[in-house]
Amino acid sequence: MNEPQLRQELLSLDLLPVSEITTLLEEAETFSYGKSWRGETEQFVANLFFEPSTRTRYSFEVAEKKLGLEVLSFDAKHSSVQKGETLLDTVKTFEAIGVEAVVIRHPENEYYHDLREHVSIPIINAGDGSGHHPTQSLLDLLTIQQEFGQFAGLTVVIAGDLRHSRVARSNARALKRLGADVRIAGPAEWMAGFTDEYDHLPFDEALGQADVMMLLRIQHERHGGGMRWSKEEYHRQYGLTLERETRMKKEAIILHPGPVNRDVELASELVEAKRSRIFKQMKNGVAVRQAVLKRALTR
Amino acid sequence: MNEPQLRQELLSLDLLPVSEITTLLEEAETFSYGKSWRGETEQFVANLFFEPSTRTRYSFEVAEKKLGLEVLSFDAKHSSVQKGETLLDTVKTFEAIGVEAVVIRHPENEYYHDLREHVSIPIINAGDGSGHHPTQSLLDLLTIQQEFGQFAGLTVVIAGDLRHSRVARSNARALKRLGADVRIAGPAEWMAGFTDEYDHLPFDEALGQADVMMLLRIQHERHGGGMRWSKEEYHRQYGLTLERETRMKKEAIILHPGPVNRDVELASELVEAKRSRIFKQMKNGVAVRQAVLKRALTR
Amino acid sequence: MNEPQLRQELLSLDLLPVSEITTLLEEAETFSYGKSWRGETEQFVANLFFEPSTRTRYSFEVAEKKLGLEVLSFDAKHSSVQKGETLLDTVKTFEAIGVEAVVIRHPENEYYHDLREHVSIPIINAGDGSGHHPTQSLLDLLTIQQEFGQFAGLTVVIAGDLRHSRVARSNARALKRLGADVRIAGPAEWMAGFTDEYDHLPFDEALGQADVMMLLRIQHERHGGGMRWSKEEYHRQYGLTLERETRMKKEAIILHPGPVNRDVELASELVEAKRSRIFKQMKNGVAVRQAVLKRALTR
Numbered sequence: 001m002n003e004p005q006l007r008q009e010l011l012s013l014d015l016l017p018v019s020e021i022t023t024l025l026e027e028a029e030t031f032s033y034g035k036s037w038r039g040e041t042e043q044f045v046a047n048l049f050f051e052p053s054t055r056t057r058y059s060f061e062v063a064e065k066k067l068g069l070e071v072l073s074f075d076a077k078h079s080s081v082q083k084g085e086t087l088l089d090t091v092k093t094f095e096a097i098g099v100e101a102v103v104i105r106h107p108e109n110e111y112y113h114d115l116r117e118h119v120s121i122p123i124i125n126a127g128d129g130s131g132h133h134p135t136q137s138l139l140d141l142l143t144i145q146q147e148f149g150q151f152a153g154l155t156v157v158i159a160g161d162l163r164h165s166r167v168a169r170s171n172a173r174a175l176k177r178l179g180a181d182v183r184i185a186g187p188a189e190w191m192a193g194f195t196d197e198y199d200h201l202p203f204d205e206a207l208g209q210a211d212v213m214m215l216l217r218i219q220h221e222r223h224g225g226g227m228r229w230s231k232e233e234y235h236r237q238y239g240l241t242l243e244r245e246t247r248m249k250k251e252a253i254i255l256h257p258g259p260v261n262r263d264v265e266l267a268s269e270l271v272e273a274k275r276s277r278i279f280k281q282m283k284n285g286v287a288v289r290q291a292v293l294k295r296a297l298t299r
Numbered sequence: 300m301n302e303p304q305l306r307q308e309l310l311s312l313d314l315l316p317v318s319e320i321t322t323l324l325e326e327a328e329t330f331s332y333g334k335s336w337r338g339e340t341e342q343f344v345a346n347l348f349f350e351p352s353t354r355t356r357y358s359f360e361v362a363e364k365k366l367g368l369e370v371l372s373f374d375a376k377h378s379s380v381q382k383g384e385t386l387l388d389t390v391k392t393f394e395a396i397g398v399e400a401v402v403i404r405h406p407e408n409e410y411y412h413d414l415r416e417h418v419s420i421p422i423i424n425a426g427d428g429s430g431h432h433p434t435q436s437l438l439d440l441l442t443i444q445q446e447f448g449q450f451a452g453l454t455v456v457i458a459g460d461l462r463h464s465r466v467a468r469s470n471a472r473a474l475k476r477l478g479a480d481v482r483i484a485g486p487a488e489w490m491a492g493f494t495d496e497y498d499h500l501p502f503d504e505a506l507g508q509a510d511v512m513m514l515l516r517i518q519h520e521r522h523g524g525g526m527r528w529s530k531e532e533y534h535r536q537y538g539l540t541l542e543r544e545t546r547m548k549k550e551a552i553i554l555h556p557g558p559v560n561r562d563v564e565l566a567s568e569l570v571e572a573k574r575s576r577i578f579k580q581m582k583n584g585v586a587v588r589q590a591v592l593k594r595a596l597t598r
Numbered sequence: 599m600n601e602p603q604l605r606q607e608l609l610s611l612d613l614l615p616v617s618e619i620t621t622l623l624e625e626a627e628t629f630s631y632g633k634s635w636r637g638e639t640e641q642f643v644a645n646l647f648f649e650p651s652t653r654t655r656y657s658f659e660v661a662e663k664k665l666g667l668e669v670l671s672f673d674a675k676h677s678s679v680q681k682g683e684t685l686l687d688t689v690k691t692f693e694a695i696g697v698e699a700v701v702i703r704h705p706e707n708e709y710y711h712d713l714r715e716h717v718s719i720p721i722i723n724a725g726d727g728s729g730h731h732p733t734q735s736l737l738d739l740l741t742i743q744q745e746f747g748q749f750a751g752l753t754v755v756i757a758g759d760l761r762h763s764r765v766a767r768s769n770a771r772a773l774k775r776l777g778a779d780v781r782i783a784g785p786a787e788w789m790a791g792f793t794d795e796y797d798h799l800p801f802d803e804a805l806g807q808a809d810v811m812m813l814l815r816i817q818h819e820r821h822g823g824g825m826r827w828s829k830e831e832y833h834r835q836y837g838l839t840l841e842r843e844t845r846m847k848k849e850a851i852i853l854h855p856g857p858v859n860r861d862v863e864l865a866s867e868l869v870e871a872k873r874s875r876i877f878k879q880m881k882n883g884v885a886v887r888q889a890v891l892k893r894a895l896t897r
Contacts, residue, residue, distance in 0.1 A: 356677075357644070364642070558681055558687055571716075578690065
């Protein structure tokens with residue numbers, strides 16, 4: 001891939017230099033304070049979601065409308081995808097009718113790999129299979145930065161269902177590049193692909209060190225659903241219980257990308273706990289997406 | 300429930316004092332004459348429809364757009380509801396991303412009961428199961444008021460499928476509170492829950508007394524579909540036939556919430572009859588929803 | 599049908615005099631150069647798509663938004679159609695809530711036949727079964743006119759799946775009325791209904807004469823899917839192969855309404871060939887629909 005920054009696409013944080021991540025976070029921060037920005041002319045964007053989504057889909061839509069963009073919400077079920085049309089031809093259709101950026105969530109990892117060679121409008125990746133989810137990563141980073149002012153010296157624990165998750169991997173990598181100390185926690189068999197680079201600590205030990213407990217959703221829908229623990233058993237062994245929460249550092253915060261499996265990854269009451277930043281994350285999602293869209297649409 | 304009026308939510312007409320119903324009808328009346336009102340800043344509302352709807356859904360959308368609101372149309376089938384997310388977490392997500400009111404239709408009776416304790420944005424009930432449907436009630440009331448100027452002294456006959464319908468019950472109650480004389484008509488077994496409070500008259504006797512014939516839709520989809528009459532038989536016994544229409548009072552009007560089962564509740568030709576206000580009801584639905592939304596969004 | 603032009607509906611090009619087609623093309627041409635036009639007041643249109651569509655649906659939506667219209671996107675699956683509501687009652691609902699034009703795609707041929715007698719807002723036909731598709735025809739005509747400046751003297755070959763296709767027939771007829779010389783090519787059994795009026799030439803002979811090769815999509819979804827050739831076999835016998843393309847006239851262009859069955863109707867590489875106007879067609883689709891909507895909404 002050559003010169004991704006020129007086309008202002010956003011596929012994975014791994015492709016962005018730290019300086020550009022920092023710039024995006026600064027821009028997002030101003031949007032989170034209510035900054036308003038609108039392009040000079042009427043511009044169309046299309047949201048192409050091939051997988052269910054609430055948070056990502058609607059926060060993109062809010063971000064787009066706050067920027068004054070015209071939004072086309074593509075619905076694969078009622079489209080020519082039903083007649084066998086490919087993703088490429090679908091995107092090229094939107095390009096032809098005047099759309100200036102596409103936001104895509106698709107179940108296939110790196111769906112954008114060939115696609116980006118054939119279209120000239122920027123692709124904003126809203127999640128590719130178990131691949132990347134750069135706007136989710138950015139909103140996590142923004143939330144941490146707002147809390148602590150910096151990444152250096154922070155201990156971030158990523159806990160739970162990391163299995164082959166490139167989302168988790170590019171999150172971990174971005175945090176590391178920004179100066180944070182990343183540890184992982186959770187069932188050993190869900191740490192595959194991470195233990196070479198990151199310390200795998202027992203849950204309770206990790207918990208005691210964390211400035212940020214980043215709990216990941218158990219993605220039953222991606223792994224065939226089987227889990228060798230009951231929900232109660234998992235919660236007791238690897239969940240953030242009410243009792244465990246009392247042993248966290250005084251200023252430590254809880255993050256979760258949502259949707260939460262209540263009483264599994266964390267106790268239901270903790271979703272709205274004082275140290276939870278789960279709703280702050282959603283709110284920041286809008287600001288981050290405004291920054292990403294502005295970057296995609298200005299040249 | 301405490302101080303529902305402060306939060307400007309709208310759950311059921313039963314919770315509103317007569318004075319507030321009257322105020323809403325006055326406001327709706329001015330909207331029906333083309334009054335325009337827009338909030339000072341950009342505001343987002345989300346429409347969360349968990350059941351099929353044409354009239355209610357799109358008249359809310361027209362009302363919202365006439366008020367200059369940004370509309371998010373939530374589609375449960377393509378949302379995180381598919382991953383098990385609850386209604387509460389869905390609404391809290393919309394609250395977090397900046398939505399200032401939610402319009403909800405949901406199959407569960409009083410779905411809003413716990414929900415309203417956990418969110419701080421107003422909920423506008425667009426129908427809960429066989430529960431309430433306050434904007435439908437308001438548009439019925441507005442249509443009657445426009446026709447007759449007042450409720451006192453009017454005889455309103457509610458006819459057809461009243462079975463355990465809280466929609467019908469809160470309609471009846473609101474009419475009674477406003478001074479109308481309410482009678483019921485239709486098959487005895489569909490009058491359950493009403494005969495204590497309202498006179499159940501033979502269809503033809505009720506018809507002769509009615510200033511307003513409010514025909515209710517037979518809700519096959521809510522009752523397992525079984526009906527012990529054929530459609531023709533039902534129409535002959537309890538439907539508004541062409542012949543029966545000629546025996547109505549000179550100034551009497553016909554209401555029906557739609558969608559109409561043509562040639563069942565009433566003869567197909569009567570949908571567009573001179574005394575039918577069925578399309579007027581739909582038109583008034585927009586004005587009523589503008590009034591309700593304005594009330595929800597101004598403090 | 600009387601005075602279709604007064605109601606500014608658009609059902610089939612067959613119902614328009616040549617002068618009106620010419621006027622629409624002129625108007626569309628100015629829109630394609632970026633002309634902007636907006637109505638004086640806020641106007642609502644509803645898009646009612648009862649069949650999957652990407653190109654037509656979203657280019658109508660882009661056209662509508664460019665004209666500053668408020669758009670309601672009707673979704674039959676989540677509407678009262680699920681409770682048995684008819685197309686007529688659905689359209690009358692939209693009329694009642696203030697919609698000023700409806701764009702409809704429906705699987706039934708001439709679904710608009712009775713409908714138009716009962717509604718007073720213009721219907722814009724976005725495709726009726728295997729019937730007409732006037733905005734598709736207009737965008738084909740606009741693309742040809744932009745290329746050659748006129749229709750007189752041009753040889754247009756319509757090739758492929760013409761079976762009983764009124765789309766193809768009204769396209770052919772409009773081209774003929776505008777002065778073009780129309781030939782047909784493809785499997786003999788797919789030419790039914792055309793051979794009386796148009797010369798059926800062997801594919802390679804037609805190809806050599808064509809200024810415009812208008813390839814039609816094989817509509818597996820309309821014909822039960824059976825085809826007596828494999829895709830490779832069909833492509834070899836009746837497809838525009840890479841080799842055949844080299845034998846086209848120097849200035850000849852390729853049209854296809856999309857979605858393309860790549861490597862069946864034409865070689866995949868030819869979709870983006872120098873002489874392909876397939877993406878130009880899509881782009882013109884927006885301009886044509888702006889012209890049609892403007893015509894429907896101004897009196």
